Amino acid sequence: MSDSSTLPPARLRPEAELARDALSAPVLARAARLARWADAGTRVDAGGGLVEEQLPAAAEQLGLSGDDAAAHASEAWRIAVDTGLVEITDEEAGTVAAGEDLALLTGGSPQDVLGVWLTALEAVLADASVPDLDGLVDAMAEGGEVDLSSLDWDPEAESDFLDGVLGNLYLLTVGEEGPGEAPVPLPALAASVIVPSDMGEPSNEVLEQVSDAMMRLDDQFRLLEPVGLVEYQPVDEALMADADEEPAAPVDEADVTRYGMVRLTPLGLYGLRARLLDAGFEAPAVGDLSDKGADALLDGTAPFPPAAAHAETELWLAGRSPLDAARELLAAARGTDPGAPLRRLRCQQALSLVGAEAEPALREVLDDAELGGLARVWLTEHGARDVPPPPQEMVFWLTIDTVAAQLAAEGNSEELRALVEGLARQHSGFFDTVWRVEHPATPEVLEAMGRLHPDKKVAKEARKAAFKARSQQGG
Structure with missing residues (x-):
C-alpha cells in the first residue's frame, strides 16, 4: 500500500x-x-x-x-x-x-x-x-499429533498480505488510471503485491509466487463475497484438474477471466475506506469538503486527480451563490507559499464552473498582481466586454505561476513538456525577460524548463536564466 x-x-x-x-x-x-x-x-x-x-x-x-x-x-x-x-x-x-x-x-x-x-x-x-x-482437524480426530510448524503459517504476514491486496484493489477502484468499477483480473491483483515495480520480465520463481498468491486469493475472495465486500468470479475449476498443481498465469488475454475476476462493491469501497481511516491513512471521500471554506477546498483538492477535483468542487459550489463563491475562492487563492500556484490553478478550474453572475468578483481583482491574470482569462472566456489588456509583467508572472502549478500537479508530464516548448516558441527573447519576474517559483520553473525542453540550445538558455533568477532572489 x-x-x-x-x-x-x-x-x-x-x-x-x-x-x-x-x-x-x-x-x-x-x-x-x-x-x-x-x-x-x-x-x-x-x-x-x-x-x-x-x-x-x-x-x-x-x-x-x-x-x-x-x-x-x-x-x-x-x-x-x-x-x-x-x-x-x-x-x-x-x-x-x-x-x-x-x-x-x-x-x-x-x-x-x-x-x-x-x-x-x-x-x-x-x-x-x-x-x-x-x-489438522482430521489429525486431531484420529488422535494424531499436530505439528503447527508444518502449516508454514505466519498470521501477521498473512493478514498483511490480504491487507496489501485489498489496499491495491481500493486504489484501482478509486484511481482515475484504474478500472474504476470494472472487475480486476486475479492474476493482475496477485502480481501487484508480488512483482516488484522495477522488475522487467518476471522470473519463473516470481511467477510461481504469483500463482501461489492467486490460489490463496481465490479461497479468500470466496469467503469475502458473502459479506458484501466484493463481487467475485472464481478461478475456473477446470484449470485445477490436478490438485497437486497450481495453474500457471494466463498467456492469452482472452482466457484471463477463467483465472478469476474481482470487483469491489460500493459497500466494499465504504468498508475498506473505513479500515484505512482506522489505520491512520488519509482516505478522503468526495463531498468531505462541501461544507468547508474555500481555503480548505483549494488545499484539499490540490492533490486530487482532475475528475475527483471537479466532482468535489461542484458539490462545494452547489451550496453557495456564484458571486459569493467566486469572491471566497479568489481570496483563498492568494499567497506566495509553495502551495499557492496549485491553489490558483484549482481556483481557476473552480471558477470555470461558475456562471456569468460571478463577473463583479473577477473585475474586483483585475489590478491584483496575483489574480489579475486569471481574472482576465475568465472574463475573456465568458465574453465580458471592456477587459483591459494585461501589462507585460502580469503576463510573465501568470506564465511562471501556471508552470509552477502544473509542476506541482503533474510533475514532468508530457503536457507540461508541450507547454514549455510552446512558451519558448511563442515569445522571442523569453528567457532574457522572464528571469526578472518577481515570483517565488521563478528559479524552479526555469530549471524545469531547462530539464524538459528537447532543444539543447533552448534548454541551456533556460538554465542560464534560472541561475540569474536565483542570484536575483539571493539564493
Whole structure:
C-alpha cells in the first residue's frame, strides 16, 4: 500500500443505500436471522458456539441443507455473537439472549447498520487470513499429533498480505488510471503485491509466487463475497484438474477471466475506506469538503486527480451563490507559499464552473498582481466586454505561476513538456525577460524548463536564466 498522500478520494454511495446493501449481504442477513431465532432454550458451548445438537435446527432456520449446512450455520452464529446481535447471558449455563445491536438493524440509523456490518467484515477478514485447517482437524480426530510448524503459517504476514491486496484493489477502484468499477483480473491483483515495480520480465520463481498468491486469493475472495465486500468470479475449476498443481498465469488475454475476476462493491469501497481511516491513512471521500471554506477546498483538492477535483468542487459550489463563491475562492487563492500556484490553478478550474453572475468578483481583482491574470482569462472566456489588456509583467508572472502549478500537479508530464516548448516558441527573447519576474517559483520553473525542453540550445538558455533568477532572489 502506498503512502497516504497518494490516496485519491472515494466516491461513496449514500449511507441509506449502503445500509440496505449491508442488510442484504448473506453473512449479516444469516446472523440476524439466527439472532431472532434464538431464545432462552438456545444453548452454547464454552466458546460461545452453538452446541452440536442445535446446529441442525439453526441450519433449517437458514434454509441450508447438505454436508456443509451445519458448518455454515455455526459460522452464521459466530458472526451473530461477534457483532453483538446475540449476547451470552450466562457462560456457565450457556444461555443466550438477543443482543442490544439486533434492534439497530431495524430501528437504527444507516450509520448504526453500517457499524454492525463493519464488525462482521472484520470477523470475516480474520477468517480469510487463516489457512485451511481441514488436515489438522482430521489429525486431531484420529488422535494424531499436530505439528503447527508444518502449516508454514505466519498470521501477521498473512493478514498483511490480504491487507496489501485489498489496499491495491481500493486504489484501482478509486484511481482515475484504474478500472474504476470494472472487475480486476486475479492474476493482475496477485502480481501487484508480488512483482516488484522495477522488475522487467518476471522470473519463473516470481511467477510461481504469483500463482501461489492467486490460489490463496481465490479461497479468500470466496469467503469475502458473502459479506458484501466484493463481487467475485472464481478461478475456473477446470484449470485445477490436478490438485497437486497450481495453474500457471494466463498467456492469452482472452482466457484471463477463467483465472478469476474481482470487483469491489460500493459497500466494499465504504468498508475498506473505513479500515484505512482506522489505520491512520488519509482516505478522503468526495463531498468531505462541501461544507468547508474555500481555503480548505483549494488545499484539499490540490492533490486530487482532475475528475475527483471537479466532482468535489461542484458539490462545494452547489451550496453557495456564484458571486459569493467566486469572491471566497479568489481570496483563498492568494499567497506566495509553495502551495499557492496549485491553489490558483484549482481556483481557476473552480471558477470555470461558475456562471456569468460571478463577473463583479473577477473585475474586483483585475489590478491584483496575483489574480489579475486569471481574472482576465475568465472574463475573456465568458465574453465580458471592456477587459483591459494585461501589462507585460502580469503576463510573465501568470506564465511562471501556471508552470509552477502544473509542476506541482503533474510533475514532468508530457503536457507540461508541450507547454514549455510552446512558451519558448511563442515569445522571442523569453528567457532574457522572464528571469526578472518577481515570483517565488521563478528559479524552479526555469530549471524545469531547462530539464524538459528537447532543444539543447533552448534548454541551456533556460538554465542560464534560472541561475540569474536565483542570484536575483539571493539564493
